[in-house]
Amino acid sequence: xxxxxxxxxxxxxxxxxxxxxxxxxxxxxxxxxxxxxxxxxxxxxxxxxxxxxxxxxxxxxxxxxxxxxxxxxxxxxxxxxxxxxxxxxxxxxxxx
Amino acid sequence: xxxxxxxxxxxxxxxxxxxxxxxxxxxxxxxxxxxxxxxxxxxxxxxxxxxxxxxxxxxxxxxxxxxxxxxxxxxxxxxxxxxxxxxxxxxxxxxxxxxxxxxxxxxxxxxxxxxxxxxxxxxxxxxxxxxxxxxxxxxxxxxxxxxxxxxxxxxxxxxxxxxxxxxxxxxxxxxxxxxxxxxxxxxxxxxxxxxxxxxxxxxxxxxxxxxxxx
Numbered sequence: 001x002x003x004x005x006x007x008x009x010x011x012x013x014x015x016x017x018x019x020x021x022x023x024x025x026x027x028x029x030x031x032x033x034x035x036x037x038x039x040x041x042x043x044x045x046x047x048x049x050x051x052x053x054x055x056x057x058x059x060x061x062x063x064x065x066x067x068x069x070x071x072x073x074x075x076x077x078x079x080x081x082x083x084x085x086x087x088x089x090x091x092x093x094x095x096x
Numbered sequence: 097x098x099x100x101x102x103x104x105x106x107x108x109x110x111x112x113x114x115x116x117x118x119x120x121x122x123x124x125x126x127x128x129x130x131x132x133x134x135x136x137x138x139x140x141x142x143x144x145x146x147x148x149x150x151x152x153x154x155x156x157x158x159x160x161x162x163x164x165x166x167x168x169x170x171x172x173x174x175x176x177x178x179x180x181x182x183x184x185x186x187x188x189x190x191x192x193x194x195x196x197x198x199x200x201x202x203x204x205x206x207x208x209x210x211x212x213x214x215x216x217x218x219x220x221x222x223x224x225x226x227x228x229x230x231x232x233x234x235x236x237x238x239x240x241x242x243x244x245x246x247x248x249x250x251x252x253x254x255x256x257x258x259x260x261x262x263x264x265x266x267x268x269x270x271x272x273x274x275x276x277x278x279x280x281x282x283x284x285x286x287x288x289x290x291x292x293x294x295x296x297x298x299x300x301x302x303x304x305x306x307x308x309x310x
Contacts, residue, residue, distance in 0.1 A: 002112075038112060038113065038114040038196060038200060039112065041191075043254075051258060051262070051286075054257075054258075058259060058263055062169075063170050063171050064169050064170055064192075067108045068108075069170035069192060069193045071252075074257060075255070075257035075258070075259060075284065076257075076258070076286065078286070079255075079258065079285075082284055083281075083284055085254075085282075088254070088255065088280070088282070089281070
């Protein structure tokens with residue numbers, strides 16, 4: 001399963017989630033994002049406004065819905081600004 | 097997830113997996129081949145939210161033992177008893193993703209998450225720790241010579257967020273320490289606050305070694 005395939009699947013998922021995914025940003029990072037051979041999981045970072053939204057996303061997203069387990073990281077925009085997670089993880093935005 | 101969990105895993109093996117499914121055994125274990133002369137058998141179980149010894153025992157009671165056990169869903173937590181049963185055979189264990197890692201290491205039966213092994217060894221070798229127990233795959237209890245026992249939840253996150261702390265609490269219950277496993281990345285202030293709000297601490301490995309001493 002290629003990066004492009006996973007990006008398509010995840011952006012479709014974000015769209016299907018409706019209000020749960022509203023005002024969120026989704027990023028891929030790790031071996032799948034780097035298109036390394038034989039990546040074992042999909043590293044996904046989602047940024048959101050509130051703790052409640054993060055918890056709702058955790059409860060909603062099935063980590064086994066792609067061909068590899070989704071390794072999901074959730075944090076608020078405030079947390080991301082504090083530590084610069086996107087840059088630290090060399091993550092690339094896939095949604096919106 | 098229609099059909100059996102074994103069917104689900106077989107359907108998700110693709111040309112990026114690093115191995116192929118070449119058949120099934122009489123026990124319905126998957127027979128895999130990495131094309132480099134390495135073959136093995138894989139049992140798939142579907143326990144949730146915990147993988148208990150009772151979930152693992154049936155596949156280990158078969159005449160032919162599996163080399164590796166996958167649990168689906170990947171979010172389920174393996175208990176220490178289930179791990180001990182698998183390792184006693186020995187059989188490797190983990191998620192669908194872990195199977196790929198085990199194949200690439202060329203060691204299905206001995207596969208062990210190396211990060212967990214590092215922390216188990218490090219905690220156990222601390223001078224103030226007389227024994228380490230492992231109630232769950234990602235949870236160790238440090239039984240200390242001086243001071244109370246400390247329950248340590250290992251969190252496999254590049255950066256430790258407040259949600260990581262809340263999610264760990266929801267999945268495994270109370271703990272004293274949320275430990276960020278990666279030596280890279282950071283712990284957010286919100287993560288430290290989330291841990292404090294449940295009577296715990298969020299920290300990195302260096303902090304843990306100091307915390308075990310006091």
